Amino acid sequence: MTEPLLKIENVAVDFRTATGLVRAVRGVSYDVARGETLAVVGESGSGKSVTARAIMSMLADNAQVGPETKIWFQGQDISEYSEAQMLRLRGDRISMIFQEPLTSLNPIYKVGDQVAEIIQIHRPMPKQQALDEVVQLFREVQLPDPEARINQYPHEMSGGQRQRVMIAMALANKPDLLIADEPTTALDVTVQAEILSLLKALQKSHNMAVILITHDLTVVEKTSDKVVVMRYGEVVEHGTTKDIFSNPQHPYTKHLLASDPKGTPDPLDPDAAALMQATNMRVAFRISHGGFFSRQKTDIAAVNDISCAIRRGETLGIVGESGSGKTTLGMAMIKLLDANAGQIHFDGQRIDHLSRRDMRPLRPRIQVVFQDPFSSLNPRMIIRQIIEEGLIVNGIGASTAERQELVGRALDDVQMPRDAMNRFPHEFSGGQRQRLAIARALSLNPEFILLDEPTSALDLSIQAQIIDLLRDLRAKHDLSYMFISHDLKVVKALCHNVIVMQHGNVIETGPTSRVLEHPQTAYTQRLVDAAFNVISA
Amino acid sequence: MVDFSQNAEAITSGANLSYWQLVRRRFVRNRYGMIGLVACVFILFTAVFAEFIAPYHPETKDRKTIYSPPQMIHIFAPDGGLTRPYVMGYAEEMDPVTYEITFVSDPNDVRELAFFVKGDPWTFLGIEFDRHLIGTTDGSFVHLIGTDSLGRDVFSRMLIGTRITMLMGLLVMGASCFIGTFVGVSSGYFGGTFDMIVQRVVEFVKSFPDLPLYLALVAILPRRAEPMTIFIMFACILVLLRWADLSRELRGKVISIRSMDYVRAAVAVGASDGRIIRRHIVPNTSSHIIVWATYQLPEVILLESFLSFLGVGVQAPMVSWGTMLNQVRDFQSLAAAPWLMAPVGMIVISVLAFNAFGDGLRDAMDPYSHD
Numbered sequence: 035m036t037e038p039l040l041k042i043e044n045v046a047v048d049f050r051t052a053t054g055l056v057r058a059v060r061g062v063s064y065d066v067a068r069g070e071t072l073a074v075v076g077e078s079g080s081g082k083s084v085t086a087r088a089i090m091s092m093l094a095d096n097a098q099v100g101p102e103t104k105i106w107f108q109g110q111d112i113s114e115y116s117e118a119q120m121l122r123l124r125g126d127r128i129s130m131i132f133q134e135p136l137t138s139l140n141p142i143y144k145v146g147d148q149v150a151e152i153i154q155i156h157r158p159m160p161k162q163q164a165l166d167e168v169v170q171l172f173r174e175v176q177l178p179d180p181e182a183r184i185n186q187y188p189h190e191m192s193g194g195q196r197q198r199v200m201i202a203m204a205l206a207n208k209p210d211l212l213i214a215d216e217p218t219t220a221l222d223v224t225v226q227a228e229i230l231s232l233l234k235a236l237q238k239s240h241n242m243a244v245i246l247i248t249h250d251l252t253v254v255e256k257t258s259d260k261v262v263v264m265r266y267g268e269v270v271e272h273g274t275t276k277d278i279f280s281n282p283q284h285p286y287t288k289h290l291l292a293s294d295p296k297g298t299p300d301p302l303d304p305d306a307a308a309l310m311q312a313t314n315m316r317v318a319f320r321i322s323h324g325g326f327f328s329r330q331k332t333d334i335a336a337v338n339d340i341s342c343a344i345r346r347g348e349t350l351g352i353v354g355e356s357g358s359g360k361t362t363l364g365m366a367m368i369k370l371l372d373a374n375a376g377q378i379h380f381d382g383q384r385i386d387h388l389s390r391r392d393m394r395p396l397r398p399r400i401q402v403v404f405q406d407p408f409s410s411l412n413p414r415m416i417i418r419q420i421i422e423e424g425l426i427v428n429g430i431g432a433s434t435a436e437r438q439e440l441v442g443r444a445l446d447d448v449q450m451p452r453d454a455m456n457r458f459p460h461e462f463s464g465g466q467r468q469r470l471a472i473a474r475a476l477s478l479n480p481e482f483i484l485l486d487e488p489t490s491a492l493d494l495s496i497q498a499q500i501i502d503l504l505r506d507l508r509a510k511h512d513l514s515y516m517f518i519s520h521d522l523k524v525v526k527a528l529c530h531n532v533i534v535m536q537h538g539n540v541i542e543t544g545p546t547s548r549v550l551e552h553p554q555t556a557y558t559q560r561l562v563d564a565a566f567n568v569i570s571a
Numbered sequence: 572m573v574d575f576s577q578n579a580e581a582i583t584s585g586a587n588l589s590y591w592q593l594v595r596r597r598f599v600r601n602r603y604g605m606i607g608l609v610a611c612v613f614i615l616f617t618a619v620f621a622e623f624i625a626p627y628h629p630e631t632k633d634r635k636t637i638y639s640p641p642q643m644i645h646i647f648a649p650d651g652g653l654t655r656p657y658v659m660g661y662a663e664e665m666d667p668v669t670y671e672i673t674f675v676s677d678p679n680d681v682r683e684l685a686f687f688v689k690g691d692p693w694t695f696l697g698i699e700f701d702r703h704l705i706g707t708t709d710g711s712f713v714h715l716i717g718t719d720s721l722g723r724d725v726f727s728r729m730l731i732g733t734r735i736t737m738l739m740g741l742l743v744m745g746a747s748c749f750i751g752t753f754v755g756v757s758s759g760y761f762g763g764t765f766d767m768i769v770q771r772v773v774e775f776v777k778s779f780p781d782l783p784l785y786l787a788l789v790a791i792l793p794r795r796a797e798p799m800t801i802f803i804m805f806a807c808i809l810v811l812l813r814w815a816d817l818s819r820e821l822r823g824k825v826i827s828i829r830s831m832d833y834v835r836a837a838v839a840v841g842a843s844d845g846r847i848i849r850r851h852i853v854p855n856t857s858s859h860i861i862v863w864a865t866y867q868l869p870e871v872i873l874l875e876s877f878l879s880f881l882g883v884g885v886q887a888p889m890v891s892w893g894t895m896l897n898q899v900r901d902f903q904s905l906a907a908a909p910w911l912m913a914p915v916g917m918i919v920i921s922v923l924a925f926n927a928f929g930d931g932l933r934d935a936m937d938p939y940s941h942d
Contacts, residue, residue, distance in 0.1 A: 390838075413855070423840060423842060
């Protein structure tokens with residue numbers, strides 16, 4: 035074993051806040067050697083990103099680094115470095131890739147110039163020479179047509195391409211250490227696989243040390259040599275990837291490892307009647323373009339002539355990459371969005387022509403759970419008010435006490451304590467908020483729930499629990515779901531039938547097991563690979 | 572049953588503060604904002620209890636002292652040693668060459684000060700009182716900031732003026748907040764043609780050149796009307812030109828809130844537009860409205876004193892800081908009696924105080940604040 039490239043000891047970070055001192059990270063130690071990948075795993079809020087930022091000394095203003103903290107990089111204690119010394123190190127010897135490729139590139143500069151700038155800061159050279167290097171880098175990160183790319187602006191690129199530019203930027207000065215902070219979380223599953231394979235290949239060719247921060251254990255298993263598991267700002271377990279996966283010691287690690295969505299949907303009654311039926315749905319968004327005098331309007335079809343039916347007790351999965359129109363279809367079916375054409379029948383009654391007022395009697399029977407639990411709960415209301423709203427609006431429950439009991443029962447259903455009622459949404463974590471959002475839908479005693487990616491904003495270990503919860507609730511209340519997702523792993527555990535969508539069209543449809551095991555198209559195959567294999571070995 | 576017990580989230584439970592509790596805690600830590608708040612409370616307190624704190628009624632004239640300079644409070648007796656606070660009356664002397672009147676403290680005219688003395692009657696909530704916070708033991712006059720051309724006590728008038736100026740400020744602020752919120756929220760929420768028309772109206776209002784318009788509008792006010800009527804109409808004119816900013820700002824905010832999932836969730840449970848606006852939209856814009864209001868008050872104070880100084884705002888006999896400054900329009904009275912500028916000090920203090928308070932509030936309500 036060679037001398038580690040980076041070794042951190044007893045890293046402690048506190049944040050001064052209005053509510054007192056928050057101890058984000060306590061006594062974290064790990065090390066990583068050249069050519070090695072260390073995965074730091076934990077749920078959101080476990081302090082894994084804060085630790086990485088402490089290494090880069092890029093913490094927020096109100097952060098305090100503990101006096102015991104020691105960070106050795108190439109034998110030097112960089113925790114004592116001044117800001118000027120760190121400037122020379124950052125972007126040169128240590129680089130970082132951030133989670134959000136949309137916001138980490140400056141929108142008003144060409145991407146080539148942005149990468150060239152990093153080169154020129156650390157190695158003064160003529161602009162043209164730097165741009166030549168950028169072309170080389172872009173070729174290395176497998177951006178097609180690199181000579182043309184350097185003159186593009188960030189908005190002209192897709193999320194995956196932007197993340198490749200970020201990687202090129204991080205590699206620009208051949209760093210010894212690369213810190214990748216959730217590099218693929220914001221990307222489509224299919225793109226995630228490509229980016230991870232690229233990182234792996236680049237690490238080999240550059241002989242870098244990589245710290246990969248993630249909550250996704252599948253990624254860890256396929257890419258890393260060593261693992262550090264963090265919870266509440268502390269390391270609970272560390273070891274080689276093989277040991278951790280074959281023989282986890284700490285119950286929390288075991289819990290994380292067991293968190294892949296499992297199980298299969300409950301059997302479906304073959305004679306069940308259709309509850310929700312949509313025929314020839316079409317939703318188009320009008321886009322104006324052209325000059326002032328030659329204004330043209332083009333309709334972009336987000337949902338193009340799609341029909342589907344959900345039977346009582348059925349869970350229908352809608353799968354596809356982002357932008358494939360799956361959410362638009364779902365929202366149009368429950369009339370939260372106006373469709374341009376198509377018929378919708380709910381329980382035998384035609385609803386597509388109903389006005390918002392006429393829809394009101396049906397609203398309690400048709401509910402929805404949104405993707406982002408951070409924006410779906412009004413931050414100024416307490417939980418009781420949030421869940422009670424539907425009851426009040428629909429005149430369910432005669433008195434406050436009666437409504438409170440109904441709210442309590444909804445909370446029992448999602449296994450949240452009843453004292454959550456008097457708290458505000460911001461006091462809960464993402465997974466808990468999503469359970470509260472489900473409770474809001476359940477309180478009205480619905481028959482049909484649209485689940486719009488209810489798990490994709492959540493940590494992996496929470497995802498599995500939400501899926502199990504949804505399955506339990508479906509059986510208990512005889513619900514029918516329409517489940518929108520990009521993650522086939524989740525779909526497999528929950529859905530009877532599945533519709534695969536791309537660019538507003540149906541690519542493939544059928545029972546989940548058949549579509550997953552024998553995909554008919556390359557697109558479906560890619561989605562399946564991304565979900566179950568992560569990296570094509 | 573699903574097991575949620577192993578989750579990292581299960582144990583995390585910080586202090587359970589609501590949004591407003593958090594804001595209060597952040598605000599209290601902001602020293603500049605707290606000083607502003609204390610000063611604001613002090614000014615409002617002065618406005619409410621002006622008649623009690625002021626030694627005299629604003630129209631009480633001390634005919635023997637016209638343009639009398641401020642009287643110093645002494646606490647040392649002339650023959651040495653500490654004594655109860657007193658002021659000295661002024662003896663007027665005329666310079667035989669320049670005819671200039673000079674005031675010299677008269678050591679024989681000692682007026683002892685006391686708290687809670689009897690004086691001019693005043694009413695508060697319909698009850699009549701005659702006690703004042705300070706005065707002299709023997710009922711003779713005390714002028715802490717001198718007197719004006721009619722021998723009226725500047726200190727008393729300044730305190731009473733606080734009331735009219737603050738009333739104007741709060742009235743204009745409240746009304747423009749209400750109109751701005753109403754227009755901005757409905758315009759942002761309903762959108763479409765309605766929004767288009769409303770926003771053109773807002774632009775129309777905002778495109779007026781402020782000052783000439785104020786002067787022109789005030790010019791058409793009936794001169795002979797009651798001062799109270801003019802006061803109300805003056806306030807209406809200010810409101811007319813001030814609501815537009817807030818409505819434009821709120822419209823943008825409402826558009827972004829309208830697309831939040833919690834609003835769509837409310838639609839999904841069947842809530843009506845009115846309910847969504849009341850329960851979801853307005854509460855989430857409240858911090859913006861409050862901060863806007865605290866910034867609005869000093870602006871109205873400045874505008875009121877400016878226009879009243881020009882003689883087109885509040886009309887005598889109503890006393891406001893602006894009408895008091897109106898007395899020092901000509902250079903001679905300014906040179907002869909610089910203490911008549913005292914309301915400027917009050918204006919500066921109150922503007923600074925409300926701005927400091929507004930700054931502190933904005934920082935405390937900033938959702939992106941790090942602490």
